Amino acid sequence: MERPILYVQLDLGNGRRLHAINVHLKSKIRTDIPGQKIDNFTWRTADAWAEGSFISSMKRMSQALEVRRLVDRILEAEPAARIIVAGDFNATPEEVPVKTIRGDVEDTGNTELARRDLGADRAHASRVGQVHPLSPRPWPDA
Numbered sequence: 001m002e003r004p005i006l007y008v009q010l011d012l013g014n015g016r017r018l019h020a021i022n023v024h025l026k027s028k029i030r031t032d033i034p035g036q037k038i039d040n041f042t043w044r045t046a047d048a049w050a051e052g053s054f055i056s057s058m059k060r061m062s063q064a065l066e067v068r069r070l071v072d073r074i075l076e077a078e079p080a081a082r083i084i085v086a087g088d089f090n091a092t093p094e095e096v097p098v099k100t101i102r103g104d105v106e107d108t109g110n111t112e113l114a115r116r117d118l119g120a121d122r123a124h125a126s127r128v129g130q131v132h133p134l135s136p137r138p139w140p141d142a
Contacts, residue, residue, distance in 0.1 A: 002026055002059060002063065003023075003024040005021060005022070005023055005063070005066060005067055005070065006021070006022040006023075007019070007020070007021050007022075007070060008020050012082075016082070017078075017081070017082065018082045018083075018084065019074050019081055019082065019083045019084070020084050020086070021067060021070060021071070021083070021084070021085045021086070021087075022086055022087045023063065023067055023085065023086070023087035023088070023089065023101075024087050024088045024090075025060045025063045025064060025087075025088065025089050025090045025091065025097055026056055026059040026060040026063060026090065027056070027090050028053075028056060028057075028060075028090055029056065030043075030049060030052030030053050030055075030056055031052045031055040031056045031059070032052065033048045033051055033052050033055075036048035036051075036052070060090060060091065060097050061096065061097055061100065063097070064089075064096075064097035064098070064100040064101050065100060067085060067100075067101050068100050068101050068103060071083060071085070071101070071103070071116070071118065072103075072116065075115070075116050079115060083118065085101055085118065089101075101118065102117065102118045102119035103116050103117050103118060103119075104117055104119055105117050
């Protein structure tokens with residue numbers, strides 16, 4: 001079972017709101033394929049091992065896409081929304097799941113999406129004790 005995305009809106013007072021999204025994307029551990037493992041650590045074939053890797057990466061991407069769609073819905077309703085996406089991405093900042101969540105203009109090629117680019121200002125969020133860029137534009141009134 002995969003972990004669900006958690007989303008809350010926090011009232012910051014004075015009409016300000018923070019949208020907080022917490023994620024725990026699927027790990028890179030290969031998904032089990034029924035009948036394709038000899039034991040917990042040994043795959044019957046390279047094909048089965050590759051399929052397990054593929055399924056795990058697709059689950060991780062599906063979760064990232066779900067987060068990005070949530071971010072877009074928030075920004076459609078509230079263009080200047082304060083949004084933070086945090087958690088365990090099980091991916092580095094330059095891997096596709098994280099880039100999907102950020103919505104980098106460089107990847108989409110569409111400059112009209114610049115206000116929806118969560119990585120545009122390269123603020124920082126913490127992941128397992130390391131600092132990586134993945135945060136929305138600065139908040140001048142924060």
